[in-house]
Amino acid sequence: MLEVLVWMAKVESALARSLGHNSASSSSETARRLKKVSRRKRVLARSMLSAASRIRAGSIRAPLLAGLKSLRDDIDDSLSFLVTAIESGLDGAELGEALAVHECLKWNNVILALGGPVRDSFPEGVSMLVAAQRHKRAVESFLELGGLPQSLFRLRAADPVWRERLLLIGEFGPALRQGFRGESLVEAASGKDAIERLRERYYGAVLADEDLPDFKASELCRKASRIFPGIEDRFLFLYGGLEKKGKLPGPGKGMRRLHKSASKEKILEEVGLILDR
Structure with missing residues (x-):
């Protein structure tokens, strides 16, 4: 879990920087929503790094995620595509769809997999689950206000990690x-x-x-x-x-x-x- 948290923090930080840069050249409403998503990603990244530090300091035996290698490859590829698309000027519905695909991939394969082990064996990491759920809500808000019902449905249909x-x-x-x-x-x-x-x-x-x-x-x-x-x-x-x-x-x-x-x-x-x- 320690390795996964550090890696995912890097993923969220990289996308936060890209979205933050993109918001500077977007329309005011789109920029406001992009900044909120970017801000939530930075909060989530810090929360993941904090949880990783607690695991390392406390020598906590956290369970491993199955199929980590293939998951990392898929998510890293998705991140690279999304960042490149943003830097090339992707906006509007195309940006929303690409972001939704990336977020669904992370949520369904990594965040949900972390939820149970964190709640069961690492209660100090619950704040990370709260940050993850709030980040998901910010992405959903971006998709909903952008008029992207199909992309929104795929993400919103996923189970929560914190209620x-x-x-x-x-x-x-x-x-x-x-x-x-x-x-x-x-x-x-x-x-x-x-x-x-x-x-x-x-x-x-x-x-x-x-x-x-x-x-x-x-x-x-x-x-x-x-x-x-x-x-x-x-x-x-x-x-x-x-x-x-x-x-x-x-x-x-x-x-x-x-x-x-x-x-x-x-x-x-x-x-x-x-x-x-």
């Missing part, structure tokens, strides 16, 4: 719930139910309807912050209207909120930003 805990408070349709495939969902019908769930565990993100029958949004945040100080920054509220002067109702400055008419994709993106904090 973030997400609390839904209020009534939400099945389409939105299904969008959180990589997260462990817990639902609460009311503010009171939500507080009970929060007393049991911490959540990486909380999506709440502002029009709850028992609590106002501000009261819900106050009660939640007494249990986990700072968790109010993990809330995203959905509101249903505007005040007369166009101000958004809600619990105060800095709180994330969206109108209930926002698209599923927009809501998923905002929740992703909270989980990535």
